[in-house]
Structures are given as C-alpha cells and as structure tokens.
Amino acid sequence: MRSYLSLLLFATAGLVVAFAPLPVQPVAPQERTFQIDARQYAYSPSELHVNPGDIITFELVSNDVVHGLYVDGYGVSVEADPGQTATLTFVADQPGSFRFRCNVTCGAMHPFMIGKLTVGTNHWFYRGIGLAILAALGVLMSTKRNA
Amino acid sequence: MKRSELVARIVISTGVLFTIGAPIYMWTRTPLIHAHMSEEGGWTPDILKANVGEPLQLHFTSDDVMHGFAIGQLDMKAVYIEPGKVTDVSLTFDKPGVYTFFCTRWCGVNHWRMRGTIEVTGDSSASEDASVKIPLYVSLGLDIDAPHKSPAVPEMQPSAIRGKELVNNLNLDRLVVPESYKSTSPYQIFQQLDPASLSDSEKWDLVAYLWQTSSTPESIANGKKLYGQNCAACHGENGAGDGVFADDIAAAGEASMQSMSGAMDSMMRAPADFTDPKRMLSASPAVLQGKILRGGMGTGMPMWGSIFTEEQIWDLVSYLYSFQFEYEK
Amino acid sequence: MAKLELTRNRFIKNILVNRYPQLAVFIVMLVGYIFAILAGLIGTPVGSHNFSIVFVWIAWWAILILVAVPFFGRGWCAVCPIPLPGEWIQRGAVLAPPDKKAKWLNLRVPRMFRNIWLQNISFLLLALFSSVLLTTPNITGMVLAGMLFGAIGLSMIFERRAFCRYLCPVGGFIGIYAQTAPLELRIKDKQVCASCVGKPCYNGSSAGYGCPWDVFPGGLTKNTYCGLCMECIRTCPHDNIAVNVRPFSVDLAKPSSRIDEAFKAFIMLGSAMIYACVLLGPWGILKDAAYNVGTATWFIYVVAFLATIFGILPGFFTLGLLQKKSSLPLKHRFASLSTALIPLGLMFWVAFSLSFVMTNASYIMAALSDPLGLGWNLLGTANMAWQPMLTTLLAPAQTLALVGGLIWSTRTAQKAANEVNVSSLPVIGYCFAVTVFMMWLLL
Numbered sequence: 012m013r014s015y016l017s018l019l020l021f022a023t024a025g026l027v028v029a030f031a032p033l034p035v036q037p038v039a040p041q042e043r044t045f046q047i048d049a050r051q052y053a054y055s056p057s058e059l060h061v062n063p064g065d066i067i068t069f070e071l072v073s074n075d076v077v078h079g080l081y082v083d084g085y086g087v088s089v090e091a092d093p094g095q096t097a098t099l100t101f102v103a104d105q106p107g108s109f110r111f112r113c114n115v116t117c118g119a120m121h122p123f124m125i126g127k128l129t130v131g132t133n134h135w136f137y138r139g140i141g142l143a144i145l146a147a148l149g150v151l152m153s154t155k156r157n158a
Numbered sequence: 159m160k161r162s163e164l165v166a167r168i169v170i171s172t173g174v175l176f177t178i179g180a181p182i183y184m185w186t187r188t189p190l191i192h193a194h195m196s197e198e199g200g201w202t203p204d205i206l207k208a209n210v211g212e213p214l215q216l217h218f219t220s221d222d223v224m225h226g227f228a229i230g231q232l233d234m235k236a237v238y239i240e241p242g243k244v245t246d247v248s249l250t251f252d253k254p255g256v257y258t259f260f261c262t263r264w265c266g267v268n269h270w271r272m273r274g275t276i277e278v279t280g281d282s283s284a285s286e287d288a289s290v291k292i293p294l295y296v297s298l299g300l301d302i303d304a305p306h307k308s309p310a311v312p313e314m315q316p317s318a319i320r321g322k323e324l325v326n327n328l329n330l331d332r333l334v335v336p337e338s339y340k341s342t343s344p345y346q347i348f349q350q351l352d353p354a355s356l357s358d359s360e361k362w363d364l365v366a367y368l369w370q371t372s373s374t375p376e377s378i379a380n381g382k383k384l385y386g387q388n389c390a391a392c393h394g395e396n397g398a399g400d401g402v403f404a405d406d407i408a409a410a411g412e413a414s415m416q417s418m419s420g421a422m423d424s425m426m427r428a429p430a431d432f433t434d435p436k437r438m439l440s441a442s443p444a445v446l447q448g449k450i451l452r453g454g455m456g457t458g459m460p461m462w463g464s465i466f467t468e469e470q471i472w473d474l475v476s477y478l479y480s481f482q483f484e485y486e487k
Numbered sequence: 488m489a490k491l492e493l494t495r496n497r498f499i500k501n502i503l504v505n506r507y508p509q510l511a512v513f514i515v516m517l518v519g520y521i522f523a524i525l526a527g528l529i530g531t532p533v534g535s536h537n538f539s540i541v542f543v544w545i546a547w548w549a550i551l552i553l554v555a556v557p558f559f560g561r562g563w564c565a566v567c568p569i570p571l572p573g574e575w576i577q578r579g580a581v582l583a584p585p586d587k588k589a590k591w592l593n594l595r596v597p598r599m600f601r602n603i604w605l606q607n608i609s610f611l612l613l614a615l616f617s618s619v620l621l622t623t624p625n626i627t628g629m630v631l632a633g634m635l636f637g638a639i640g641l642s643m644i645f646e647r648r649a650f651c652r653y654l655c656p657v658g659g660f661i662g663i664y665a666q667t668a669p670l671e672l673r674i675k676d677k678q679v680c681a682s683c684v685g686k687p688c689y690n691g692s693s694a695g696y697g698c699p700w701d702v703f704p705g706g707l708t709k710n711t712y713c714g715l716c717m718e719c720i721r722t723c724p725h726d727n728i729a730v731n732v733r734p735f736s737v738d739l740a741k742p743s744s745r746i747d748e749a750f751k752a753f754i755m756l757g758s759a760m761i762y763a764c765v766l767l768g769p770w771g772i773l774k775d776a777a778y779n780v781g782t783a784t785w786f787i788y789v790v791a792f793l794a795t796i797f798g799i800l801p802g803f804f805t806l807g808l809l810q811k812k813s814s815l816p817l818k819h820r821f822a823s824l825s826t827a828l829i830p831l832g833l834m835f836w837v838a839f840s841l842s843f844v845m846t847n848a849s850y851i852m853a854a855l856s857d858p859l860g861l862g863w864n865l866l867g868t869a870n871m872a873w874q875p876m877l878t879t880l881l882a883p884a885q886t887l888a889l890v891g892g893l894i895w896s897t898r899t900a901q902k903a904a905n906e907v908n909v910s911s912l913p914v915i916g917y918c919f920a921v922t923v924f925m926m927w928l929l930l
Contacts, residue, residue, distance in 0.1 A: 029883070052778075053771020074402045076195070076265050077224040083846075083878040093264040093402045094391030107882070108930060110767075112846070114873060116241035116535055117223050119622040120778050122847060127769040135882040139926040142890045147919050150897040159585065166581045170514055177518045178525060181859060185529050188861045217862060221532045242536025243870070244862030 021149040028141040033134050040064030047071055049078035052120040061103050063131040068100045079114035082128060090115050106131035191218045193225040193239050196268035210254050210280030216247045226262030230465035236262035251278040258464035264391050267403045270460035295448030298341050302448035308345045308440035312362035317484040321367025324360055339372050343442040366483035373476035381477025384470055392429040397481035399431035407458040427457065432481040439482060446475045491732040503717050506582050517568035527628020531860025537624040538858030541850045544621050549844040552836050560668030561661055565715035569634050570651050573642030584693060593646040596653055602747045606659030607754055613656050614758050615789050618777040648699040651714060660755050663748055664833045665710035666738035672713050672730050679727045680705035688719035695721035704728055709738040736830060742823040742903040749825040756828050757796035759835035763928040767842055807913025815907050823907045824914050827900035831918055834892025835925055838885040842929065846875045885929050893922045
C-alpha cells in the first residue's frame with residue numbers, strides 16, 4: 012500500500028512540476044527591435060532575451076547570401092537578400108525558449124544555422140531539472156525500501 | 159543449382175542493375191544548367207545557343223544557395239532558382255544577337271560576376287535596329303574616371319520641397335530644366351544661378367527642385383527598387399558606401415590594386431558613398447550613367463551595360479541624387 | 488521474469504525461418520541502399536533535397552534510434568543490406584547452403600581485433616567528420632559505398648560477417664544499446680545444447696549457415712552480439728532456439744566487465760552531448776570549427792572532442808569510483824558501473840534526434856518525389872515546403888526522454904553497484920549532472 016502511495020505522490024509532484032503555471036512577474040510589454048546579422052552559418056546576435064508580451068521586431072541583415080529566419084513555436088519567418096534588410100514583427104506571447112533557424116537553403120550547414128530566443132524564462136529547462144531531481148529521489152527512495 | 163536459387167539470383171541482379179542503370183540513364187538525359195556561387199564556377203554551362211523564333215527550354219538548378227535568372231536588356235521578370243530544385247524557363251527570341259543572362263539574387267560578393275551568354279542565330283522578324291546607341295558620356299567626350307570634387311557644397315541637405323516653395327513664391331518661371339540637364343552637374347547649375355537675389359542654401363534648394371522635376375516619381379521609385387536589388391549590398395541601403403560587402407571589396411581592392419596616389423586609392427577601393435556631397439554634386443547624370451554602364455575603374459564596380467536597359471539606368475541615376483536632395487514624397 | 492516466446496506462434500516462426508520473406512526485405516533494402524549511394528554521387532549537391540542525405544540521416548536515423556534500437560535491439564542488423572553481397576559471395580548462394588561450398592579464405596579475425604575497439608574508432612572517425620558527412624551528399628555516398636565494398640572485401644578474406652561484427656560503426660552502438668531492448672533471441676533449454684553433437688547453430692549444416700556473428704547461440708546471455716539473422720533457428724535440429732519479448736534492459740542486470748564496451752558507452756554519451764552543443768546550439772564558431780575540416784580550428788575541435796570522450800567524461804566518472812576501497816579491481820568497477828550510461832546514452836540520442844528529425848522530416852516527402860534533384864515529381868510532393876513539425880511538443884518530449892533516461896540509468900547504476908559492492912550514489916550523481924547539462928544544451 013505504502014509503495015503505491017509514494018508512487019502516487021511522486022507522480023503528482025511530477026505533474027505539478029511539469030505543468031503548473033509559473034508565477035509571472037508582471038513586466039510592462041515593450042517594443043523591442045533587434046538587428047540580426049546573418050551569415051553562413053550563424054546569426055549575430057544568436058541569443059536574445061525578451062519579456063513575455065513584448066512586441067518584437069527583427070531586422071534581418073544578410074551578409075553574404077539569401078538567408079531566412081524562422082522562429083520555432085511561433086512559426087513566423089522572414090527572408091532577406093544582402094542589401095535589403097527585411098523586418099519581422101510579432102508579439103512574444105508564449106514564454107519559454109525558442110530556437111530560430113534559417114529557412115532558405117544557404118549552403119551545406121544550413122540545417123544547423125540556429126539562434127535562440129528566450130521569452131521570459133526558459134521554463135522547460137527548470138521544469139526538467141525539477142523532474143530530474145524528483146526522478147532520482149524517487150528511484151533512490153523506492154529502492155531503499157525494497158533493499 | 160536449385161531453381162529457387164537461380165530465380166533469386168536473377169531477381170537480385172535485375173533489381174540491382176535496374177537501380178543502378180535507370181537513375182544514371184535519367185540523369186544523363188536531363189540537361190540541367192547548374193547555378194553556383196561565382197567562386198564555385200557560376201553558371202555551368204554559361205554559353206547557350208538558340209535560334210530566332212524557336213522556344214528555348216531551360217532547366218535550372220542551384221547547387222548551393224538561392225540564385226535567380228533573368229536576361230539583360232529585356233526588363234524580364236526574374237525567375238528564382240532554388241537549391242536542390244529544378245526551375246523550368248521557356249524563352250523565345252525574335253532578334254538574333256548575343257544576350258547576357260545573369261543572377262538576380264545576391265549570392266556572395268562576386269554575385270554580379272555570375273553571368274552567361276545566349277547566342278541567338280537566325281533571321282530577325284522584327285525590323286533591324288540599325289545603330290548601336292552610343293552612350294551619352296562617350297558622345298560628350300566625358301572622362302568618367304576623372305576625379306570630380308565639387309568646389310562648393312551646401313551647408314545642409316538641399317530640399318526640393320523648399321525649392322518648390324521658392325519657385326512658387328518668387329515666380330521663377332525662367333527657371334526651366336536646361337536641355338543639357340543630363341550633361342550638367344548640380345554644382346554647375348548652382349554656379350549658373352543668379353547670385354544676387356538668392357542665398358547659397360536657397361540656390362541649392364532650387365537645384366534640388368530642378369533635379370526632382372527632371373524625372374518622374376515612377377522613375378525614381380523604379381530606381382529605388384533597382385538600387386535595393388542590385389546596388390545596396392555594396393553601396394549600402396542608405397547609399398553611404400557601407401553595404402554588407404563594402405569591407406570585402408575594400409580588402410580585395412587593396413590586395414589587387416597597384417598603388418597610384420594615396421588619396422585616390424582609398425577613394426576607389428571602397429564602394430562609392432552617394433551621401434558624400436563633394437563627390438555627388440559635381441557628377442552629372444551622364445557621368446553616373448557612364449560609370450554604371452561601364453563599371454570597372456579598377457574596383458569591384460560591375461559593368462551593367464549588358465544588363466540594364468537605358469531607361470533602367472536613368473531611373474537609377476535619378477534615384478541616386480535622392481541621397482543628396484530631399485525630395486517631395 | 489516474464490517472457491513471451493514469439494516463435495511459439497507458428498505464423499511468426501514460419502516468417503522468420505522461411506528464407507523468402509527475409510530475402511524480399513533484403514532485396515528492398517539493398518536496392519534502397521544502392522540508390523542512396525547513387526543519389527549521393529550523381530544527385531544534387533544540396534543535402535536537403537538529396538535522397539541520400541534525407542533518407543540516411545533523417546529517415547533511417549530516426550527509425551533506427553527512435554524505434555529499431557529501443558524496441559528491437561539489433562533489429563536493424565537483421566535487415567541491413569551492407570553484408571549481403573559479400574555474404575552471398577562468401578556462401579556461394581543466396582538462399583539455402585549449396586551442395587558445393589564456396590572456397591574463400593574464411594580466415595579467423597585475429598585475436599587482437601576481436602573486440603569493439605575498431606568499431607569505436609570507426610564511429611569516432613565518422614563523428615569527427617560528421618558536419619561534412621551529414622550535409623554533403625557525395626561524401627555520404629562514398630561512405631556508404633565504402634562500407635558496402637569493405638564488407639564485400641572482408642567477406643572474401645575472413646569468415647562470417649567480419650565487417651558487421653568488428654568494423655561497422657553503427658553496429659558498435661546498436662550492440663550495446665540492444666541490451667536495453669525488449670526483444671531477444673535465446674536458447675530454451677541448456678541441457679539440450681549440452682547434449683547436442685556438432686553444434687550446427689555455430690558450424691552450419693545443410694539447413695543453414697553457422698552463426699555469421701561468430702556467436703555460440705547456446706551461450707548467448709545478452710543481445711550485444713546477436714544480429715537476429717535467424718540462421719541458428721534454421722539450423723538447430725532440436726528446435727531449441729526462440730525469439731522472445733521480455734522486459735526492457737534485462738541484459739543490463741548482468742553488467743559487462745569489458746573496457747571496450749565501457750568506452751563505447753562514453754563515446755556515445757559524449758558524442759550526443761557534443762552534437763547537441765555544436766549542431767543544435769546557437770554558437771556559430773563551433774559549427775565553423777566542426778565543418779572546416781583541415782583547418783587549425785578543426786584540429787582544436789578534434790582534440791576537444793577526443794579529450795571529452797576519453798578524458799573528461801571517464802575521468803569524472805572514475806573519481807566517483809575511487810571513493811570506496813573495494814576488493815575488485817578498478818577496471819572491473821569502471822566497466823560494470825558504466826553500464827548505467829547505456830540507457831542514459833540511448834535517451835540522450837533519442838532526445839537529440841527528436842529535434843533535428845521533427846525539424847527536417849518535411850524534407851522526406853520532397854526527397855521521395857525528386858530524389859536526385861533532377862526535377863522529377865513522382866509523388867506530387869516535390870515542392871512541399873519545409874515545415875518543422877510539432878515544435879511545441881518537442882521540449883516536453885525531450886524532457887521526458889531525458890528524465891526517463893535518468894530514472895533508467897539510476898536503476899541500472901543501483902543494480903550494477905550492487906554486483907560490485909560499491910555505492911551507486913557517485914554514479915547517480917554523475918548521471919544527474921550530465922542529464923542536466925544535456926537539458927541545458929537541448930532545451
């Protein structure tokens with residue numbers, strides 16, 4: 012009986028860690044503009060951080076060939092030829108970490124031309140750590156009993 | 159050998175031979191024109207042949223990055239050539255001659271070198287264009303390589319809007335566009351204006367107004383579009399000679415050019431700065447047309463003569479002056 | 488321990504024992520493999536639109552690491568086309584053994600190479616050149632061709648499947664990860680084997696060939712080296728061999744004490760982390776270093792790669808083992824406890840692969856319609872746009888895989904530690920630390 016109870020306890024804790032909404036510090040949404048330079052095969056800057064609700068504008072400047080920028084999760088994208096800066100504006104309403112990647116084949120390493128946009132906190136990473144701690148503790152405790 | 163073994167062997171051999179043979183056969187039967195970045199070979203093949211009146215079927219693919227295809231002097235809508243995919247183009251020529259085709263999407267600093275030719279033979283159905291048009295700078299005998307530094311520059315950016323007001327207020331109806339607008343630089347017009355009645359900045363405003371009225375809004379808009387697609391990558395989106403390839407060109411120029419005189423070198427290596435009044439205000443439209451047509455000058459400036467139509471170059475020239483003058487929107 | 492004997496079912500047994508179904512699968516695989524070589528060599532150089540890149544590194548890899556290995560162990564080896572031409576030549580037949588045995592050298596692989604070190608090295612070679620390999624069709628084509636012809640050559644010199652057992656870079660990791668799978672091939676009754684004369688399962692008979700994997704089925708206790716080729720089921724005159732479904736990772740309860748296998752676990756763990764960092768991270772300078780083979784920065788990348796795999800990762804691991812004095816030699820403890828890294832490494836690869844597979848799976852339909860980039864449109868999907876799939880599910884799926892891997896490796900560490908009488912806590916701590924690091928890299 013006891014082992015079922017502790018399993019239930021860990022499972023519930025796990026669900027909470029995984030899905031409970033995190034407390035959000037209310038920060039007034041701003042309009043943020045970033046110039047992102049793209050070259051074979053990297054963006055500069057490649058790591059961006061904004062607050063949830065911000066209205067983001069990316070100005071994509073291609074430095075060598077035609078590049079694109081597609082944001083995972085949001086599904087928005089833009090492409091730019093060298094000499095013609097292209098802009099993409101969207102509202103960062105989903106919190107978390109999202110990779111942005113090139114969506115115009117620009118050479119061999121094109122599939123790995125990646126940047127990272129973090130809106131608010133990278134909550135999945137912290138949930139993951141929480142779940143990892145729960146997992147390790149859970150196994151240790153359950154086997155300590157069986158030992 | 160057992161019959162099952164024999165059958166199995168036949169099936170395997172047939173399958174393998176077919177798998178090797180069929181694709182190779184299809185591959186040899188598919189004539190593709192491969193587009194690469196210029197450093198990797200540009201167009202292969204880059205010389206095509208056609209006959210007047212017969213449709214020429216072309217199949218393009220890109221082997222690396224996004225490219226485009228268009229034929230010079232025809233004001234043709236460009237076709238995109240995507241990496242790994244095949245784009246079909248069908249062309250019919252009604253005049254014989256040598257046509258230049260070129261890449262229309264920036265594919266590296268040497269993008270403009272990515273050109274090829276189509277040799278079209280046959281009898282022309284259209285009336286023959288007897289003479290080849292001589293560029294204005296040639297007929298005027300202008301040396302487009304000569305330095306052109308304006309002796310006087312305005313203190314603030316001349317405005318065609320203020321110029322227009324001046325014309326209305328002062329009733330200057332004798333101010334007409336001179337016949338020789340194309341062969342005259344803004345500075346020369348500035349000099350010719352009656353010095354007594356107007357201040358220097360007012361005179362420059364009039365020059366700006368004159369320049370705007372010498373071309374149409376459509377032509378300037380077209381010039382802007384052409385500039386963005388073809389020039390901005392080197393000359394900068396704001397005309398300051400600071401485009402994304404400016405550093406590469408300056409470095410390449412330094413490596414390849416023999417040093418003449420110091421100041422001239424640095425002026426010629428980097429892409430021209432159209433926001434520099436000293437350079438622009440003493441350049442006549444004919445000089446600018448010449449530089450665009452002929453390119454070169456020991457720099458990375460491409461030769462656009464076989465690519466742009468005459469109208470397109472004049473559109474570009476009228477747009478270039480908008481980096482110097484504030485135009486009415 | 489619950490075991491479900493699949494071969495008890497007559498239909499299943501027939502399908503496995505009858506040579507025709509297997510041959511049909513073999514022909515499809517071989518033809519596909521040859522086509523992949525061809526596509527790589529004569530097709531478009533643009534990887535995303537070339538059948539060889541899309542089908543080898545996206546489609547096949549996804550099926551391998553997400554389905555075949557976790558659920559079928561060495562299931563891929565059972566259908567892999569690489570050894571086939573060589574084996575048919577070596578055997579002198581495509582189906583049942585011929586009356587006249589073919590005369591090839593059939594040398595025994597020298598003792599020095601009868602381990603997985605060559606496979607460790609071959610995998611590392613591919614890994615160090617992976618940025619170029621994964622993106623360049625003609626390189627992939629040449630590597631595939633090299634493996635095929637290498638296997639043919641080895642079959643004419645050595646006995647059995649020398650390439651598969653001792654050289655194949657894929658086989659190296661499929662083998663150790665196969666220990667976690669819920670599928671196995673085992674004998675039913677030890678006594679029957681003890682009294683069997685001639686051992687045709689290993690030596691062959693008129694019904695079939697001796698084990699091509701150089702395994703004695705009678706002594707098979709783990710999945711690591713059995714390639715599920717079904718020859719032994721065909722030859723066993725006593726119907727004493729079965730294919731069973733069993734719980735996951737049963738084999739890990741008997742940890743191996745082999746150093747080559749231990750280092751394979753580190754190679755796989757380390758490569759997954761390095762790939763996640765270099766290929767999926769936002770650091771362009773690392774991608775340049777990995778891609779520009781031959782430059783100084785690439786050499787630095789190679790040194791860092793090897794130092795991580797042979798120095799940093801095993802080094803920290805060993806520190807945890809040095810805590811307690813034990814009667815067993817360090818080597819033994821090291822090898823046994825590194826078993827915990829097997830399920831962890833597998834889940835690292837699953838988490839890593841989910842990312843680039845979900846991002847690029849949309850290339851598969853386009854590659855099927857125009858495999859060579861010649862402008863075909865066989866299925867009408869040649870112009871299907873690139874569209875990442877299920878990106879909102881990706882982070883949760885990766886987290887689940889990594890946390891699942893941690894649970895699994897913790898359990899494995901405990902069982903292994905029990906066997907060698909040390910505390911499992913340092914190893915568990917190590918697994919936790921690398922898992923969190925992998926989460927940071929991927930999420």
